[in-house]
Amino acid sequence: MANLSLADGRTLEYRVAGPADGMPLVLHSGTPSAARFHDPMVATAAKHGLRAIAISRPGYAGSTAQPGRTVGSAALDVTAVLDAIGADQFLTVGWSGGGPHALACAALLPERCLGAATVAGVAPYTAADLDWLAGMGAENIEEFGAAVAGSVPLGDYLTAQLPALTDVTGGQVADSLGDLISDVDRRALTGDFADFMAAALRAAVSTGIDGWRDDDLAxxxxxxxxxxxxxxxxxxxxxxxxxxxxxxxGRWLATHVPGATVHLEPAEGHLSLMLLAFDAILGELKSWT
Known part of the structure; x- marks a missing residue:
């Protein structure tokens, strides 16, 4: 774990793991989450000659909050971390709420970002031709209903969720996600993967709701x-x-991101997809270098 002091006075928490001479792989985690690694994924990255980098977005864990940040703001923080570790070009994967942040890197850092993947990533809420909430679990519908109502209602809603996540364990994490978990995802959320997810959730709320709230608003x-x-x-x-x-x-992004390579998997869920496909995701990204 390392902390980077930024020019605007903020602190940014990040982690690096894998071969020192590897191509940087910036991993944008979901919402809520923080800079934590699932060791088998780091090993998979190393197999592809990639050095994993995880950054706690502003307001999560050791990273200073940045009220009013946009999704695109992530590109500046990625640039700062890459400069700090002496890296230039990179690849990136964004999972779930991290997906838009990976797309931000692709859009705003075209000279440095050689390839990006969004895995179960959200599309823009403002898309006119997408029913954004349709098919989401009840918890997400309630959460984003609060987000649309404003920062204060959202903050009240998220604060009420804190007790369920503050001390969550691997054995409890599937139940804590309630209606958000499909059958295939519940089967995937076991063992060390469940422990990793629980640790990431605990870290995400360890300093409060600021990061979670600002993700949703962004x-x-x-x-x-x-x-x-x-x-x-x-x-x-x-x-x-x-x-x-x-x-x-995913279907919306497939038709709106120019030239995208599309992998729509009918049998997989939000969590199982990452476990199933991570090796293939990295193999494809690496081929673009």
Missing amino acids: FIEEWGFDLTTITTPVAIWQGEQDRMVPYAH
């Missing part, structure tokens, strides 16, 4: 970049058995 506003300008190679991965980010989001 998702429902303009993202700060234009998807149609992306020239970096992008892969879209989405499972049909996903109750956190419905299949329609």
Whole structure:
């Protein structure tokens, strides 16, 4: 774990693991989450000659909150971390709420980002031709209903969720996610993967709700970049058995990100897709270098 002091006075928490001479792989985690690694994924990255980098977005864990941040703001923080570790070009994967942040890197850092993948990532809330909430579990519908109502109602809603996550264990994490978990995802959420998910959730709320709240607010506003300008190679991965980010989001991104390579998996969910496909995701990204 390392902390980076930024020019605007904020602190940014990040982690690096894998071969020191490996191509940087920036992993954007979901919402809520923080800079934590699932060791088998780090090993898979190393197999592909990639050095994993995870950053706690502002307001999560050791990273200073940045009220009013946009999705596109992530590109500046990624740039700061890459500069700090002496890296230039990189690949990126965004999972779930991390998906838009990976797309931000593709759109805003075209000279440095050689390839991006969004895995079960959300589409823009402002998309006119997408029913954004359709097919989501009850908890997400309630959460984003609060987000649309404003920062204060959202803050009240998220604060009420804190007790369920503050001390959550691997054995409890599936039940804590309630209606957001499909059958295939419940089967995937066991063992060390469940322990990793629980640790990431605990870290995410360890300093309160700021990061979680600001993620949600950023998702429902303009993202700060234009998807149609992306020239970096992008892969879209989405499972049909996903109750956190419905299949329609992946289909929408598939038709709105120029030149995207599309992987729509009818048998996979939000969590199982990442476990099933991570090796293939990295193999495809690495081929673009």
